[in-house]
Amino acid sequence: MAHPYSERLQKLMKSFTKFPGIGPKSAERIVLHLLKQDRAQVEELARLISESKANTFFCERCNNLSEKKMCHICDDSNRDHTILCIVEEPKDVASLERTGSFNGVYHVLLGALSPLEGIGPRELRLERLVKRIGAGQIKEVILATNPNAEGDATAMYLAELLKPFGRIKVTRIARGVPIGSNIEYIDQATLQRALEGRTAV
C-alpha cells in the first residue's frame, strides 16, 4: 500500500509532531486544515513563522523575548528597576505580566539547575546575573522559579549566591503555588497571591 499522503505532506505532518502536545493525529488534522485555508492565509502563516524567528531575540539585559536589543520591560522607565524577578522561561514572564500585579523588572534564566541534564550555574550564565545585581540598582530579588525540584534547587542556589549582597532583600514567591506544577499553568489569582505573600529566604 502506498502512503495515503504525498511525501511533502508526510514531512509537514512530521514537523508538527515535534511540537509539544501534538501527536500524529493532531498533526494530520492541522495539515488538512491548512490545506482547506485559502492560499493567502497559508502564505501569511508561513511568512509570520519565518519573520517571527528572524526578528525575535533574547533581551541583552534580561533574556526575555524581544524584537529589539532590549525588551519593552527593561526599556520602560515607568517600571521599578529596583525589584528584580527571576524566572525560568519567557513564558513565565508572560504569566506574571498577565497578573498585572508586578511592576518591577525580570531576569530570565532560560532554564533551571538540573544536574541530570547537565545544566549547572555556567549553563544558566549566573555570573552575568550576579554582575547585573552587583551593579547596585537592585534592592529586592524575587525568586520565581518553578515550585518543583529543579526550580526550588535553583532558588536555593541563587539565595546562597546573593548572600554576599547583604543589603539586597531576597524573597521567594509564596507557597500558595501548588508543588510539582509549572508556573505557566497556574491561574492568575493564585499567582497574584504568591507574589503578594512572598517570604524572606
Next chain:
Amino acid sequence: MAHPYSERLQKLMKSFTKFPGIGPKSAERIVLHLLKQDRAQVEELARLISESKANTFFCERCNNLSEKKMCHICDDSNRDHTILCIVEEPKDVASLERTGSFNGVYHVLLGALSPLEGIGPRELRLERLVKRIGAGQIKEVILATNPNAEGDATAMYLAELLKPFGRIKVTRIARGVPIGSNIEYIDQATLQRALEGRTAV
C-alpha cells in the same frame, strides 16, 4: 499592562488557535517552541507549509488530495476501477487506505449533506459524481460516509440517486462502526470489519 508578547508573536499565536484542537495555551507553547528551534529548522517549516499549499490540489477525478491533476489512486492501473468507495473527506481516504483492505477507487464528497449548514446536493457537486458513475465502468458503489446523522442522510440520498443505475450494486459499510463517531478516529480492525461486512442498501 503591555501585552507580554510582541504584536508579531501575538499574531502568530492567534493564527495557530484557528487550527482544530489548539487553544490559546497550546498556541503559546507552539510558538515558544518554534523560537527555540534553530533558524534553519524554522525556515524549513515555513517553506514546507507554503509549498504544501502551493502544490496540493484536489484530484480532478475523485477530489482526493494530490500533487498532480490525478491522484496516485486514480492513476493506478493495479487498483480495481470497478469498485467506487464514496467518503466525505480526504482524511477518510487516508484512514481506509491504512486498513490495507480496499483495492478499489474513491470519490471524496468534500462534505456531507447538511441542510442546517446550507450544504445540499449542489454544494457536493453530486451531478459530477453521477456522471462519473454513469460512464459505465463502475459495478459497485460503497457508501463510506460517516455513521452519523449527516453521513447517514448523505448515504440514503446517494442510494436513491443511484437507483436508476439498476446494474450497480450499492452498499453501505457495515454497522460495526460506532454510531455518532467519525471515520478518521476508528481503529483499523473495526474499519476493516466494516468494509468486509458491507450490506446491500
